[in-house]
Amino acid sequence: MLDIKFIRNNIDKIREAIKNKKANLDLDKLLAADERRRHLLSESEILKAEQNKRSKGPQSPVDLEELKALKEKIKLIENELKSVEEEYERLMMVVPNIPTDDTPIGKDESANKVLRKWGKVRKFDFKPKEHWEIGEALDLIDNERASKVSGARFTYLKRGLALMQFTLIQYAMSVFVDEKLIKKIIKNNNLDLKTNPFIPVIPPVLIRPDSMQKMARLEPKEERYYMPADDIYLVGSAEHTLGAMHMDETFNEKDLPIRYIGYSTAFRREAGSYGKDMKGILRVHQFDKLEMESFCLPEDSIKEQDLFVGMQEYLVQSLNIPYQVVAICTGDMGGPDARQIDLEMWMPGQDRYRETHTADLMTDYQARRLGTKVKRAGGSEFVHMNDATALAIGRTLIAIMENYQTKKGTIEVPKVLRKFMGGIKEIK
């Protein structure tokens, strides 16, 4: 959610953002609701002031009559105010965040901009297989049984692949808590930031509707798993519970940035993707993920996002998987994002780059509803928030399978992972 004052003072900017982000919103309707809301508010405040003034102490019968009438009048106005406010809130929710100046403008993914590529795409002396072929051949992925037991888009990850999941978690965690390494990554990316290491967290995977709403992640609802008996949702990302962790809290400036690295399962209904990516584990209802989340000072938030991308690149480079970094354009990015950067790993079996990471700069869009603030010399203000994939384990496993496959059909274990994997060099 944006600041209504900002909206009032930057109507053209908001109109442009609505258009570029293809948001479904009539801004004039919002502005009218805002005006009506403020009018009714001041009207009721004047009457309440009178009520407060006259209700001090015991009343004469005449006063009681008059105050009773006043009370009814206030009630009428407040009823109208309530319905106007509901409309206002509903519309405020739909106002998208303002894209940063360096965000490409465009209507769909064709306008996304590749910022850089890294790594040499390996030349195979055989036709590289897709991950699901390798997975089935080595009995690492069993979608068939999973669909019998749980339904389509579920999987059993087995053997070396299951083991490698824990290996990846262990390895990645060791990176995110390493302050020296973070310092180096900050320096290499030319960022002027504090070196606070990431705090490891295992957050809840169930979340209440209210918290989800404040994170601006309740929509699209058809993408969420919901359990009516308890009025609770399954998270679609650790971001949902990590970001909401500090709602209604005020930080001290010196404690920022606060960085978390969270591990959780993510649940997605994948509504509207019927028939897409049905094979293997690229698009499933349930996958595990390491997620970065941070709370920082407003002036640092773009750099903080760059650090998040730097962390992603460090990890992917150390796995020696070619990738490209993509600036997502206005029409393709999320509504709450001010800037979205994706990282796509090279998948030789598919012969293309596929999205494996995303980094979202939220500015104060989520913090405003969450009530997460920082106390500063000039008063308190809303913090800026960033979230980003640290490691989407399923898709990283795919990239490893496809990039490290051998002619004889086995998978070589990336060097950096071997010491976490009991010395196993090859999955066969």
Next chain:
RNA sequence: GGAGGGUUCGCAUAAUGGUAUUGCACUGGUUUCGAAAACCAGCGGGAGCAAUCCCUUGCAGGUUCAAGUCCUGCACCCUCCGCCA
């Protein structure tokens, strides 16, 4: 799932149904060579240039001229019972 107790500013506290008290901490000022102490002010949110006004006692409703206080529902915390990885 059941029984009881609780939730007031960062912390701690007060308030016969009569309009949120006080202390600590914090911030600014006076004082000082500097600091401590002392003193003054501020110390939840909103509207306004301002005077000022409104809202705010976990949340949402209700009763009342008036609700921290009474009533209803919900959330969370604590103690105990039951069940349980």
